Amino acid sequence: MMAAAEQPTAVWIPGPILGIETSCDETAASVLAADGAVLSNIITSQHAVHRRFGGVVPELASRAHIESIEGVSSEALRQSGHAWADLTGIAVTQGPGLAGALLVGVNYAKALAYILNIPVVGVSHLEGHIASAWLQNPGFPLPCVILVVSGGHTHLYFKEPSGHCRLLGSTRDDAAGEAFDKGAQMLGLEYPGGPAIDRMARQGSPTAISFPRSYLKKGSLDFSFSGLKTALLYTLQAMPEESRVARAADLAAGYQEAIVAVLVEKSFAAVRSSGARALAVVGGVSANSRLRALLQQRATRESLDLSLPPLAYCTDNAAMIAAAGRQALRAGLRAPLGMDAQPSLVSSFAHTI
Ligand code: KG4
Ligand code: ZN
Numbered sequence: 001m002m003a004a005a006e007q008p009t010a011v012w013i014p015g016p017i018l019g020i021e022t023s024c025d026e027t028a029a030s031v032l033a034a035d036g037a038v039l040s041n042i043i044t045s046q047h048a049v050h051r052r053f054g055g056v057v058p059e060l061a062s063r064a065h066i067e068s069i070e071g072v073s074s075e076a077l078r079q080s081g082h083a084w085a086d087l088t089g090i091a092v093t094q095g096p097g098l099a100g101a102l103l104v105g106v107n108y109a110k111a112l113a114y115i116l117n118i119p120v121v122g123v124s125h126l127e128g129h130i131a132s133a134w135l136q137n138p139g140f141p142l143p144c145v146i147l148v149v150s151g152g153h154t155h156l157y158f159k160e161p162s163g164h165c166r167l168l169g170s171t172r173d174d175a176a177g178e179a180f181d182k183g184a185q186m187l188g189l190e191y192p193g194g195p196a197i198d199r200m201a202r203q204g205s206p207t208a209i210s211f212p213r214s215y216l217k218k219g220s221l222d223f224s225f226s227g228l229k230t231a232l233l234y235t236l237q238a239m240p241e242e243s244r245v246a247r248a249a250d251l252a253a254g255y256q257e258a259i260v261a262v263l264v265e266k267s268f269a270a271v272r273s274s275g276a277r278a279l280a281v282v283g284g285v286s287a288n289s290r291l292r293a294l295l296q297q298r299a300t301r302e303s304l305d306l307s308l309p310p311l312a313y314c315t316d317n318a319a320m321i322a323a324a325g326r327q328a329l330r331a332g333l334r335a336p337l338g339m340d341a342q343p344s345l346v347s348s349f350a351h352t353i
Pocket of ligand 1: 178
């Protein structure tokens with residue numbers, strides 16, 4: 001179904017477009033050239049604001065977005081070498097995400113579109129992550145399997161040559177990023193937990209302490225990480241305080257291994273069962289160094305095309321939103337100025353997810 005905010009309209013005049021992302025705790029803006037090349041990619045992280053709370057505080061996130069959005073957007077424009085008047089379209093994350101945070105970006109994008117008299121499109125954050133697989137490699141082949149692994153999602157899709165995405169499997173409980181963040185909290189590591197576990201794990205052994213891997217029933221492409229979290233809790237409870245500290249790196253490495261092994265196994269199983277010859281892995285967790293290494297090894301062994309976006313395009317950024325928005329503009333979509341944030345949005349343009 002087409003989201004209410006999107007309506008077919010007249011042909012978009014190709015030219016530079018501005019992407020804006022404010023769905024969670026990063027304020028980001030990016031300008032893409034008419035041919036889709038990334039001219040600038042500015043990201044202001046709010047990690048320092050939320051760190052002492054151990055997670056994102058929605059009200060603080062909205063306020064921080066309000067403070068940064070103008071400066072971040074102006075800087076993206078400045079680095080692109082363009083003037084405001086050169087822009088031919090704006091793409092903004094409409095959802096999913098935190099309502100108040102999304103509203104900051106959506107309202108800013110609508111105001112800019114009104115002033116500049118150019119079209120605006122609302123983009124699904126998930127479609128943005130998916131589009132990131134083609135940012136550096138526009139020729140990456142279809143059909144392909146896409147694993148979206150972020151703080152809120154662990155989804156496997158089959159992307160057909162038409163661009164349509166079919167869901168193959170998803171998490172039944174926690175997302176992979178959530179498993180990283182919650183595990184890091186138990187290990188006493190700082191927020192955000194994924195990068196903290198990644199760093200700590202490099203000093204440990206992935207096999208010294210083993211954790212359960214949940215593959216669910218044979219052939220299933222769904223995921224489950226809640227049992228792993230409980231296993232870490234029990235392991236920690238059974239250890240004396242000194243061992244927990246002394247073995248922190250092995251704990252992090254073993255816990256990380258249990259997450260990434262399942263992600264790799266299911267992604268390649270999806271490739272096999274779907275008949276695709278290409279795999280893209282996107283979203284914040286795709287920045288994980290162990291996951292990247294295992295994916296690369298396996299792709300080489302199986303002679304498979306692998307798209308692993310550079311780190312700046314893995315975690316939240318606006319280049320991916322601009323890229324997805326560019327596809328929407330090319331397809332003749334644009335949003336009315338009454339467009340609202342949609343915190344539970346999955347797909348913004350009917351033909352993709
Ligand atoms: O895509 P993203 O920036 O935001 C969402 O859409 O959720 O993903 C954030 C998630 C967080 O859970 C964070 O801990 C995780 O990605 N993450 C990582 C790494 N970098 C970010 N997880 C594991 N290893 C990393 N290096
Ligand atoms: Zn994201």
